[in-house]
Amino acid sequence: MSSPFNVAEIHIGVVGLGLMGSSIVAALLIAGHPVKAVAPIPADSLEADERIFNQLKQCEEAGLIANAENYWQLLTISEDYAILKSCHVVIECVIEDVDIKSVVYQKITSVVSPDCIVSSNTSAIPISTLQRYVSYPERFLGIHWAEPAFMTRFLEITCGNLTSPEKANHILDLAHCWGKEPTLLKKDIRGFITNRLMYAVYREIFHQLEQGNATPEDLDKAFRYDAGSWMTLMGIFRRMDYSGFKDFDTILNTVFPELSNSTTVPRLMQQMVQQDARGVHNNKGLYPYEGEEGKQWEEAFTRFNLDICQLAADYSADKLNLK
Amino acid sequence: MSSPFNVAEIHIGVVGLGLMGSSIVAALLIAGHPVKAVAPIPADSLEADERIFNQLKQCEEAGLIANAENYWQLLTISEDYAILKSCHVVIECVIEDVDIKSVVYQKITSVVSPDCIVSSNTSAIPISTLQRYVSYPERFLGIHWAEPAFMTRFLEITCGNLTSPEKANHILDLAHCWGKEPTLLKKDIRGFITNRLMYAVYREIFHQLEQGNATPEDLDKAFRYDAGSWMTLMGIFRRMDYSGFKDFDTILNTVFPELSNSTTVPRLMQQMVQQDARGVHNNKGLYPYEGEEGKQWEEAFTRFNLDICQLAADYSADKLNLK
Structure with missing residues (x-):
């Protein structure tokens, strides 16, 4: 290059x-x-x-x-x-x-x-x-x-x-x-770009959890296996171009008014902060961790990161020959 | 099994x-x-x-x-x-x-x-x-x-x-x-789970675009290379456990009130619907497409999908031996 x-x-x-x-x-x-x-x-x-x-x-x-x-x-x-x-x-x-x-x-x-x-x-x-x-x-x-x-x-x-x-x-x-x-x-x-967009997700996901509509595991799984299956290749707008826009006006008109507009920190998040939860780093978080589990997550992430980074490189604009 | x-x-x-x-x-x-x-x-x-x-x-x-x-x-x-x-x-x-x-x-x-x-x-x-x-x-x-x-x-x-x-x-x-x-x-x-959470992202990402804070390409890139780098492994709550909760109450208290609470369909989305934009399928979408480009995106997604599906399987709960 x-x-x-x-x-x-x-x-x-x-x-x-x-x-x-x-x-x-x-x-x-x-x-x-x-x-x-x-x-x-x-x-x-x-x-x-x-x-x-x-x-x-x-x-x-x-x-x-x-x-x-x-x-x-x-x-x-x-x-x-x-x-x-x-x-x-x-x-x-x-x-x-x-x-x-x-x-x-x-x-x-x-x-x-x-x-x-x-x-x-x-x-x-x-x-x-x-x-x-x-x-x-x-x-x-x-x-x-x-x-x-x-x-x-x-x-x-x-x-x-x-x-x-x-x-x-x-x-x-x-x-x-x-x-x-x-x-x-x-x-x-x-929050710059990504964090800002993720905070919008946080607001809605805690809302769903507080309503008892799904477990934390299932909320995570939905993101891992649905959003995760196209995220690295596409991002948000490209994904829209892949899905097409049919009925999107009707759908958004219905859903936007139903999304959480909360301005306050979710109670569960407050508890985590008060407990000095550092998640996998001190085995205190939203999920339970025992023994070496926190450490194993850290190791898994190190490995995953290399894999996803190489996968992303295989689908870079240069490689795809697409804008 | x-x-x-x-x-x-x-x-x-x-x-x-x-x-x-x-x-x-x-x-x-x-x-x-x-x-x-x-x-x-x-x-x-x-x-x-x-x-x-x-x-x-x-x-x-x-x-x-x-x-x-x-x-x-x-x-x-x-x-x-x-x-x-x-x-x-x-x-x-x-x-x-x-x-x-x-x-x-x-x-x-x-x-x-x-x-x-x-x-x-x-x-x-x-x-x-x-x-x-x-x-x-x-x-x-x-x-x-x-x-x-x-x-x-x-x-x-x-x-x-x-x-x-x-x-x-x-x-x-x-x-x-x-x-x-x-x-x-x-x-x-x-919208069920994932779509519902993604609509929260849509609301904020169109808001950022309308404010002129970043280009669509850059908003997509941020999601592809940041969120995309952990999404398939972790989901949202596990990611929080990985980051820890330090200062999260202060951050969310500041950011939540600044997030978009719009209840109306973004103008750009309305235009897409009116133009019968089917994105990569009729070369009409948020991004420009010429000639075979739409088709190439479809092919790239078919390939990517297999790769990410196999990667996800390598990091399934069974394989990681983690909950």
């Missing part, structure tokens, strides 16, 4: 080396970028280095790269923001706290050049809010990754009020070198 | 041999049932026979069955409802018109025994409405299949007001012999 970019010459910075940050570093390394990674929490530094190496090994085993060591050598980790000086793009992945992020942006922008693109992986704070803390704010935008970043095709680029469309389009182009299918959100609505 | 049923002795009737009816016949044949198929439209009879044979061949090529001919021999097609006499279950798949369906039910019930389960594949008419036209209405329920029925794991069983829970549970058990992951909807809400 020809590309207008020479990725080996484009240095990318990542600040914050928790789970997500490490995963993004691995994604950028396998794309061929030299990566400058800053660990603001010193303890993260060593742990992240090992984690990233293991992720590269995972990519090697999956056949995504030839030799993990070669890619690992493109990585520099430090606690010192000065390593970001050469960067063309910096991605911030620290915790979801505006005060902490604003300090991080100050440290980044005091080192990089004024035309370096500065971005956040946030999924919780509006880009327009964060943008206020960045000098030359037109260069600031959201780059939202899915977990694990090195093995998912999703990438959401979000503009704040002040973001320059050219900067956003530049990242959109670059993201193709990262093996992504990037999407551009022109306005930073809450 | 041991089963309490001897499928070879359970005769199943199908009335209506359009695309969906044929596909359901093929699904029941590969499960091992003798199938009695009634073609109320005489012209359907020959065409359906050939279509069903080709579908069985497709299952043979996919390795789902050993020999298409052997399964085909279990099929009887006739215009005469009398062939339904021996049936344990009859599935009606005629067009979505209450008057036509009510006549069909009368013809079915005049032949079968009073304890024969009578069902409809309807996705548009409430089961409680149809139930009124069936003698011994407690034996009537919805059995809603996904297309192609012989190669999807989805099956939705819907109770009307008068449906006997035992009859519904009996079909639920039997559906496991059909290679399905059946779900039970205890009350016949409009």
